[in-house]
Amino acid sequence: MDDLRRTPLHDLHASLGAKMVPFAGWDMPVQYPMGVLNEHLHTRAAAGLFDVSHMGQVILRGEGAAKALETLVPADIEGLARGRQRYGLFTNESGGILDDLMIANKGDHLFLVVNAACADQDIEHLRKLEAMGISVEAVTDRALLALQGPGAEAALDALVPGAAAMRFMDVADLEWNGIVLWVSRSGYTGEDGFEISLPADRAEDFARALLARDGVAPIGLGARDSLRLEAGLPLYGHDMSAEVTPAQAGLGWSIQKIRRTGGAREGGFPGAEVILPELGAATRARRGLRPDGRAPIREGVALFDAAEGGTEIGTVTSGGFGPSLGGPMAMAIIPADIPDDATVYAELRGRRVPVTVVPTPFVKPTYKR
Amino acid sequence: MLKYTEDHEWLRAEGDEIVVGITRHASEQLGDVVFVELPDEGREVEEGEEIVVIESVKAASDIVAPVSGTVTAVNAALADAPGGVNDDPMAAWFFRIKPADGVSLDGFMDEAAYNELIG
Structure with missing residues (x-):
């Protein structure tokens, strides 16, 4: 310890x-x-x-810091007003997600908050911006x-x-x-x-x-x-990873129109050629699941399209019991063409348990917009 | 007199049956219990067989049969109100078992030995 x-x-x-x-x-x-x-x-x-x-706090300073960060993050950062914050992703060359982060425009600098487990790797990644005259300061x-x-x-x-x-x-x-x-x-x-x-x-x-x-x-x-x-919020290392693209993770919304195909600042971030064509066209996507009964289905549980035999369609990426929901809930990345309200089957302790595909969030957020 | 297993079960002899629950220590380690799956009444079980599933907010775990025998009754109320395991673990029995070889709790720990086990 x-x-x-x-x-x-x-x-x-x-x-x-x-x-x-x-x-x-x-x-x-x-x-x-x-x-x-x-x-x-x-x-x-x-x-x-x-x-x-434990989360990583990072300050970026320098002329054009927003423009520079857009080379690593597919969000619209140049358009982020002073005093506003936005959710974004670090992506890799194959279109996967390296981490998710918050980006705030503090006027004379950008303030970022990144996941604890990824913080060291993220800061190394951000140091690529130093060649563009941007200083990268880990706030410790x-x-x-x-x-x-x-x-x-x-x-x-x-x-x-x-x-x-x-x-x-x-x-x-x-x-x-x-x-x-x-x-x-x-x-x-x-x-x-x-x-x-x-x-x-x-x-x-x-x-x-x-x-x-x-x-x-x-x-x-x-x-x-x-x-x-x-709240249906994905967690890095569980519902998203370097092998999962923004569209598959259900995070296409974090790529604003201006960075998409046909936008004024289209692409220009790692994996854009994979990520952009997939927006709105992903064959697999993160979905909500409600198991029948009270037994939680947890991360790693395999999902099938039939009560017996059938095909494995994915595994649970996050799952547990929702105290406010009053029952079990889970998320998984499964074929996008499976409709809401469809029944799929989780293999739990050697048995197939029916699970209903549902939209997220499970409990409606109460943000003060 | 209550006896205890290394799997953190409490055992109470009643007639030709043993009543089985989990200790307060176990319930605290598990955290809030949200799901309990009980065996079918009448099921023949082997000593050490996993016959109850307990899911807490943190993880899934099992309760094993302390002896070989027949499950004679289960506490169905726990399936509807699994939080009882945390509220009063000594009252929240899971099942009664009729041992194949008769009731004897001699091989199990007494309270002092169990308290030593959990430190």
Whole structure:
């Protein structure tokens, strides 16, 4: 355990009674005494505070940083207004996904948040932009918190006036007790909420101030996973990978029209010749699944097109129990021509279990647009 | 008197049957239980056979038959309300089994030995 990295909130987690697990090289809280199920429900009913300091924070500076980043990411970044954030992907030459990320236009720089497991690789990848005069700075002295749920706005605004005025995907620098918070109105739970980057040495003070507000409880990675799955949000390394294209992952929407075939800044990113023709024409796509009955089907479970025999059509990429949904749910990449409401079969403990193909999200998001 | 297995089951002898559940330690390790699949009543099982599936929010696990014998009853209420395993694991029995070789719990751990096992 000694080689696991610790976030600035490690002591806080211990004092809150968290159960810690290794995650992407970090020692992270998987749950607190409340338990995964109640932490999930609490987040949807009130507000949950998540430590996401393991995620990579990166600053890009230099003339033309947006244009330069478009050589690695197929999103419209030049068109991203100051004070706004957008979801994007790093792609590879064969059209697969290297990671997903958030990109914020902070005026004189771009601020990126990438997955913990991919952070080192992403930063190496971004260093290709240095040849274009762009500086790539890994931010290692700041924590990252997520405050999610219907009570998030009131809790944050009480500490940091101005938070409530932000709308979904806005970013702003807000002050709290002499420090600058880099706030975005976003998250990965399907709830309204915020992500807050702040100096590591003040992170515990700030987290404790939030936890002192009515309705704010600490939430671990276990509930984070069931929340994002209910919201139909794909997770890197599970629902997408270097072998899965944006269209297959259901992430074609993250490639704006201007970067698509016929757009003013068409292509110009790794794998464009594979990725662009496949948009709207993918033969396989990420879909939602609702198993009949209560038994969850988890990652790796094989799916078939018949109750006996038949053909294997894919495997579950994420699956579990949805506490708000009140039943099991899963996602898988399966043939795109299988219609919604069709029945497919999951091979579970040697038996074929009927599973209904459904649209995602499983639970409707409540973003403040 | 309750006895315990290395698979974190509790066992209680009642007449010619053994009642089987899982310990509080096991339920805490599992996390919130969301699904329980019970064996059919009347099923003949071998010692060590996986006869119950428990799914928590985290993962799937099994309960094995502590002895060879016949499953005489199952706690069907658990299938509808699996959270009972977390709420009161000592009350949330899974099944009753009639051992093929008669009821004897001599080979199983007592509470002190079990507590030592889980540290």
